[in-house]
Amino acid sequence: MEAQLTIDRHAAIGDTHDRLFGAFVEHLGRCVYGGIFEPGHPTADAKGFRQDVMALVRELAPTIMRYPGGNFVSGYNWEDGVGPVEQRPRRLDLAWMSTETNEFGTNEFIDWCRATGIEPMLAVNLGTRGADAARNLVEYCNHPGGTAWSDLRRAHGWEQPHAVKFWCLGNEVDGPWQMEHKTAQEYGRVATETAKMMKWVDPSLELAACGSAARNMPTFGAWEREVLQHCFEHVEFISLHTYLNNYAEDMQSFLASADLMDSFIEEVVSIADAVAAERRSSKRLMLSFDEWNVWYRTRGKREGRTVPGWPVAPKILEEVYTMGDALAFGGACISLLNHADRVKAACLAQLVNAIAPIMTETGGSAWRQTIFHPFAQMSNLGRGRVLRAQVTSPTYSASYYDPRGTQDHHFAMPEVPFLKSAVVHNAEEGFLTLFLLNRSLDQSLSVRADLRGLSLAGLERAEQLQDADLEAVNSASSPDRIAPTPLEGIEISAGRVCATLLPASWNVIRLRLD
Missing domain, CATH: 3.20.20.80 (Glycosidases)
Structure with a gap:
């Protein structure tokens, strides 16, 4: 995708x-x-x-x-x-x-x-x-x-x-x-x-x-x-x-x-x-x-x-x-x-x-x-300043059940984008940070970010939170079973950033700006 x-x-x-x-x-x-x-x-x-x-x-x-x-x-x-x-x-x-x-x-x-x-x-x-x-x-x-x-x-x-x-x-x-x-x-x-x-x-x-x-x-x-x-x-x-x-x-x-x-x-x-x-x-x-x-x-x-x-x-x-x-x-x-x-x-x-x-x-x-x-x-x-990114992503339908409050509710959600994202520009420190959630359980997601009015100087850090077992937990005996790992393969060119997000993954990409 x-x-x-x-x-x-x-x-x-x-x-x-x-x-x-x-x-x-x-x-x-x-x-x-x-x-x-x-x-x-x-x-x-x-x-x-x-x-x-x-x-x-x-x-x-x-x-x-x-x-x-x-x-x-x-x-x-x-x-x-x-x-x-x-x-x-x-x-x-x-x-x-x-x-x-x-x-x-x-x-x-x-x-x-x-x-x-x-x-x-x-x-x-x-x-x-x-x-x-x-x-x-x-x-x-x-x-x-x-x-x-x-x-x-x-x-x-x-x-x-x-x-x-x-x-x-x-x-x-x-x-x-x-x-x-x-x-x-x-x-x-x-x-x-x-x-x-x-x-x-x-x-x-x-x-x-x-x-x-x-x-x-x-x-x-x-x-x-x-x-x-x-x-x-x-x-x-x-x-x-x-x-x-x-x-x-x-x-x-x-x-x-x-x-x-x-x-x-x-x-x-x-x-x-x-x-x-x-x-x-x-x-x-x-x-x-x-x-x-x-x-x-x-x-x-x-x-x-x-x-x-x-x-x-x-x-x-x-x-x-x-x-x-x-x-x-x-x-x-x-x-x-x-x-x-x-x-x-x-x-x-x-x-x-x-x-x-x-x-x-x-x-x-x-x-x-x-x-x-x-x-x-x-x-x-x-x-910093949160930017209003225009997102184009494949979607899926969902039905969410919520009993919170005094009555049950079922919410039909027909158009849920697989990619959920936020973009924060910290002009004072010179960084642009992308927060990217791939909600597909079984497919990787190739993401291309086109930047306007921002000049890239390089990659500061890229991390992912991902595990094949979605039931995995941390514990006193295994406190780092789930922890961020490097997100590899980030491609940066003039005005563009490309990354591949693993299925069911939380990802953070921090970019240095000129």
Whole structure:
């Protein structure tokens, strides 16, 4: 098979924002305890942070980190997680049916972010709490001093403000699985009042309102419109969540699923802009895709996602990712890049152990899952201006099954290109990077890229992620079973690049420019 890309340096989609390459830490399973935080581990520092995990996080290169949830935040009292550790209360967490010790809280999270060079993103509880608790948390985190909450932070040992700029107004409040689930009108009102009060404390904040928890929620579309009718003037972002799956055990359709992510983004953009048009407003809301990943083996019903007896940090949602999962995941990376004009923040959910690119053994080793590699390549190599490439590719038909939300959906996809691609031009550093996914399971794909307005100086690097066994995984005993290998045979001539992509492969080609 053959495919062609026509790339013009002047045909741009938009510039990637640093926050596009974010991730997510929730008090869920072993994400925090036994994940990023494990006092007594051989690699732990004085604060209990696992240095082996931190080294992998730096390699993964996320830029912003969402915390503390997720479903967890809808029942979280932030005050429980600050102050002397020995005085912090143990609570029942109704989100994941476990016991929360509160040994790790807001200040520890901020310290961890500072140690890794990652921007913190905090979510406020708009389930069981509301605007008053949220504005107090902003005062605790961001006010310099001289008030009750800011001085309490200083008394706890953090003299300087945390200066957290990006905040989420709750989590998946449209979902009936959420603590104190709300209607669009109820949420729109509380989000508006919360946003007002938070910004009165710190006018520099950027806020994200909750969009639909999934594209197939019965209220999708109507939810976004009604929520934004209330809080449009008070927020900068609307959120989206998506988890790709292969419940139907149809790999060809699974690899097409990221195209539905494209549709979701474009539909939410249309709704947000329609609300702006009704107001005759030039303001354009950006999108925060603050939960996305592949997730299906451990998703299931609640009884399959919890451990009886209210354990501390139970081993739950520990999805083991295959080579096939990494390919679908790479497609999602491409979808995010190709909407860099409006998706200005995104968070891979989660970071460690629970549906995560990094796995650990408590007290033992840490390793990269298969999905680690496409994300690390996107984050490290995908900074710059995303170009709008014209793609000519053979296509196939697919039928994707998605049970996410409160009802099942089957999506017919009649024209899925075998080649899914994104092109990023980093003019400052002098590179052009091609992200190429061959979705054919049994045929190689010859790709020709014609460049306009770009002068090539040579090949910087070319890598592929490919294995004949799409069920292959990485493990503690075989941590590099799936890892990038050189992509050979790249041909470069004046204004043209040619490559042959193996069946079912993720490929990255980085070119030096004059």
